[in-house]
Amino acid sequence: MTASTPDHARVLGQIARGEVRAGADAAREIAARHEAAYGGAFISPDVPDGEVQFTGFDHPVPLSGWHYTELAPDYYGHVFMQLGGWLPEGWPREDTPAGTARMKYAHLHGRAVPRDLNVQVSTTGYGGPRRFITIQWRKDGAA
Structure with a gap:
């Protein structure tokens, strides 16, 4: 054997x-x-900026350097989607949701993102003038 x-x-x-x-x-x-x-045949050009609109906010939130990712399942087997990107320098905190919010839509070049979702939003500053925003939701759309 x-x-x-x-x-x-x-x-x-x-x-x-x-x-x-x-x-x-x-x-x-x-x-x-x-x-x-x-050569550079497989190097993608800069990704165009995206935008996300939340219920209760007058203006869409612009995102640069965004990513759209499916996260690994959590302990309970739930799969989450995550959208993240850089807010413009000096973007007002009062124009950015935090915690639970309702995402009306996200316009991302080349990506189809679900609309009208309950999401979790957080922003993080890294010591510079810009902040990074992270938006997460359950893939199956459950709250």
């Missing part, structure tokens, strides 16, 4: 024997070969 080797032991053995390269130097070498072969 042959005992199977766990995946992690097999991969670590391949790295130790030099069959597989890992680490920052290997990643840089692969990236350089990729760029030499393909």
